[in-house]
Amino acid sequence: MNLFHISAECYPVAKVGGLADVVGALPKYQNELGHDAKVVVPGYDNKFTNENVFDTVHQGKLRLGQFIFDYTVLREQTNKLGFELYLIAIPDLFNRPNVYSYDDDTERFTAFQIAFLNWLTETQQRPDVLHCHDHHTGLIPFMVANCYNYQQLQGTPTVLTIHNGQYQGWFGFDKLHYVPDFDRSRTGFLEWNGIINPLASAIKCAWKITTVSPSYLDEISENANGLENLLRYERPKSIGILNGIDTIVWNPKTDPMLDHHYDLKNFKAGKAKSKKFLCEQFDLNPDKPLFTFIGRLVGEKGADLLPQICSVALNYNPGEINILILGSGDTGVENALNGLKHFYPGYYNCYIGYNEKLAHIFYAGADFLLMPSRVEPCGLNQMYALRYGTVPIVRRTGGLKDTVLDIGDGGFGICHDQTSVHDVNYSITRGIDLFNDKKHFDEVRQTAMKIDHSWDKAAEHYIQLYQSLTY
Numbered sequence: 032m033n034l035f036h037i038s039a040e041c042y043p044v045a046k047v048g049g050l051a052d053v054v055g056a057l058p059k060y061q062n063e064l065g066h067d068a069k070v071v072v073p074g075y076d077n078k079f080t081n082e083n084v085f086d087t088v089h090q091g092k093l094r095l096g097q098f099i100f101d102y103t104v105l106r107e108q109t110n111k112l113g114f115e116l117y118l119i120a121i122p123d124l125f126n127r128p129n130v131y132s133y134d135d136d137t138e139r140f141t142a143f144q145i146a147f148l149n150w151l152t153e154t155q156q157r158p159d160v161l162h163c164h165d166h167h168t169g170l171i172p173f174m175v176a177n178c179y180n181y182q183q184l185q186g187t188p189t190v191l192t193i194h195n196g197q198y199q200g201w202f203g204f205d206k207l208h209y210v211p212d213f214d215r216s217r218t219g220f221l222e223w224n225g226i227i228n229p230l231a232s233a234i235k236c237a238w239k240i241t242t243v244s245p246s247y248l249d250e251i252s253e254n255a256n257g258l259e260n261l262l263r264y265e266r267p268k269s270i271g272i273l274n275g276i277d278t279i280v281w282n283p284k285t286d287p288m289l290d291h292h293y294d295l296k297n298f299k300a301g302k303a304k305s306k307k308f309l310c311e312q313f314d315l316n317p318d319k320p321l322f323t324f325i326g327r328l329v330g331e332k333g334a335d336l337l338p339q340i341c342s343v344a345l346n347y348n349p350g351e352i353n354i355l356i357l358g359s360g361d362t363g364v365e366n367a368l369n370g371l372k373h374f375y376p377g378y379y380n381c382y383i384g385y386n387e388k389l390a391h392i393f394y395a396g397a398d399f400l401l402m403p404s405r406v407e408p409c410g411l412n413q414m415y416a417l418r419y420g421t422v423p424i425v426r427r428t429g430g431l432k433d434t435v436l437d438i439g440d441g442g443f444g445i446c447h448d449q450t451s452v453h454d455v456n457y458s459i460t461r462g463i464d465l466f467n468d469k470k471h472f473d474e475v476r477q478t479a480m481k482i483d484h485s486w487d488k489a490a491e492h493y494i495q496l497y498q499s500l501t502y
């Protein structure tokens with residue numbers, strides 16, 4: 032099958048969160064199954080764009096209301112990512128280092144989607160499926176079905192994957208004219224609660240909806256930032272498919288970001304070396320259990336509670352545990368986490384920022400990974416942790432519920448029900464007990480490392496879904 036994944040992020044081209052990891056891996060596995068999966072992302076002014084070589088495959092102009100922009104479609108020359116990668120360069124809008132958080136994000140991502148469809152139309156391409164990811168590409172299903180300019184693409188199946196239903200890309204009707212001409216009686220397909228809502232539009236117009244875990248599909252019927260009723264209504268065309276992880280990138284035996292490699296046979300020694308490195312770097316005690324948090328410091332991930340979780344845990348267990356945090360996000364949380372360093376020297380530290388290499392070393396060197404998420408559509412970090420023999424401590428929600436079984440049930444993780452300081456601290460106490468029961472701890476880590484979360488199954492599942500739309 033010939034298909035396009037269209038997304039704002041793709042690892043290693045541009046990454047903010049897990050969306051990038053999925054879009055950087057799924058197409059590779061689909062191609063291994065004999066399909067032709069391509070990826071299209073905006074051309075940002077970042078390291079990847081500047082350090083790689085591209086061919087210009089198409090140039091054109093796009094209209095966004097009263098504005099006209101030049102766009103260029105660039106193709107990465109080597110296919111080294113395991114798929115054909117296309118960047119859509121719209122210099123006026125994307126010649127900037129970051130993916131999101133500019134005042135004109137509506138203009139940027141609407142123009143990106145228009146440029147993509149213009150390109151397909153102008154070069155007479157007719158893919159089998161268009162697979163859109165999150166709200167940044169949410170207008171595509173509507174535009175394919177309704178815009179006069181894209182009549183040639185009408186009837187092309189569209190699939191929307193919801194990686195995070197909290198963000199929906201709303202904008203006002205004053206920008207309705209950004210959308211290329213269509214029969215105005217169809218306007219309702221763009222709208223939800225009185226404004227244009229790209230995610231809602233995609234939920235209405237895409238042929239199939241997927242969420243990144245089965246439990247998340249159940250949860251968003253109850254809690255989806257205002258889209259609950261719509262999601263309930265569209266449930267018959269929705270399905271939850273658990274993400275995989277890229278087991279080539281994430282392999283403690285070969286990971287180029289690690290100095291000390293290991294596998295199931297020598298994991299104790301391998302992990303201990305990475306732990307020693309981290310403890311030296313961050314002035315921690317290598318003999319005590321090391322609890323970490325890796326990720327965006329935002330409320331969804333429960334990060335606002337981290338400062339309190341850390342101080343309670345470190346006060347209750349003085350000299351008995353280490354906590355090490357890696358992430359960036361909410362400035363208040365960043366400051367509070369930095370502030371804690373002075374109170375618990377030798378047992379607490381944090382690295383505020385995004386650092387992919389350090390994240391890999393954290394997974395290898397840590398004993399436990401904290402994920403007190405309020406919302407976790409899938410969560411990849413717990414799967415990385417498992418593969419690296421690090422025990423996840425998770426709140427039972429979304430994909431965490433689908434992937435982590437508690438040690439009390441013969442599993443390989445520690446689970447709690449609430450995103451609360453109390454619940455997380457109770458789990459930390461259970462973690463300390465596990466750490467001190469060396470035999471059990473080793474068994475749990477071995478079980479964790481054996482779990483197969485590779486993409487093979489999910490990649491096949493998506494293909495079956497596309498096939499149900501095309502044959």
Ligand code: GLC
Pocket residue numbers: 048049050053194195243274407408409410411430
């Ligand atoms: C988003 C979700 C996360 C999921 C990822 C990839 O970042 O918050 O739970 O794992 O997308 O689908």
